[in-house]
Amino acid sequence: MQALFYAKPGFGPCCLLLLLVILAFLLPESIQHIFAYQRVEIASGEVWRLISGHLLHSNLYHLLLNGGGLLVIMLLHAGYQRQLALIWQLLFNALFISGMMYWLQADIQRYVGLSGVLHGMLFFGALLDIKTGKTGGMLLTLGILAKIGYEQYQGPDLQLSQLISATVAIDAHLYGVIAGALLFSVVLFRRWLQKKPIR
Numbered sequence: 001m002q003a004l005f006y007a008k009p010g011f012g013p014c015c016l017l018l019l020l021v022i023l024a025f026l027l028p029e030s031i032q033h034i035f036a037y038q039r040v041e042i043a044s045g046e047v048w049r050l051i052s053g054h055l056l057h058s059n060l061y062h063l064l065l066n067g068g069g070l071l072v073i074m075l076l077h078a079g080y081q082r083q084l085a086l087i088w089q090l091l092f093n094a095l096f097i098s099g100m101m102y103w104l105q106a107d108i109q110r111y112v113g114l115s116g117v118l119h120g121m122l123f124f125g126a127l128l129d130i131k132t133g134k135t136g137g138m139l140l141t142l143g144i145l146a147k148i149g150y151e152q153y154q155g156p157d158l159q160l161s162q163l164i165s166a167t168v169a170i171d172a173h174l175y176g177v178i179a180g181a182l183l184f185s186v187v188l189f190r191r192w193l194q195k196k197p198i199r
Helices: 002-007 011-026 027-037 039-043 049-055 062-074 085-102 115-132 137-153 158-164 170-195
Strands: none
Touching: 011 049, 011 062, 011 085, 011 137, 027 049, 039 085, 049 062, 049 085, 062 115, 062 158, 085 115, 085 170, 115 137, 115 170
16 A cells, blocks of 8 residues: 555545545534635635635535545546645645635635535646646546536536535536646646746
């Protein structure tokens, strides 16, 4: 197991994230309330909710769906990404999604769930697949964009909303994909600067 983590350094942050969301789910509701994204509380200065809200889930089905998604990302992309890069992805995605919801969607008073962050990680990984010539990168990218487009056109899935006892936050998925694309653009720009000759 230790050899696997040395060979696949990106597994560490993903496993830590999975552990955090499981532990957060086991917290009493009175404690979870302190960490959920809640617009009114954020406005009063409780800014940690911009990140911590993504670690919470509405019920067990919600947790299992996002936990499964995180495992898929681990298998697809975490194995060849650096630990620090993945941590930056997690933090940036969470802050960007929460920031966009706070800025653009005053109607969202409360939000919990990791799915938006996962969409950002998956899209970043898909773009990285294309950049490095890995098989399936273009197909995965198009699939994610098609899913986001369908969600924006069709609206939240009512059956899924019933399953997780919460409205599916399709805009969080959209913001996650935008965050992944922005972060990937920053990575490309940094690499371009590093290759640019100094004058």
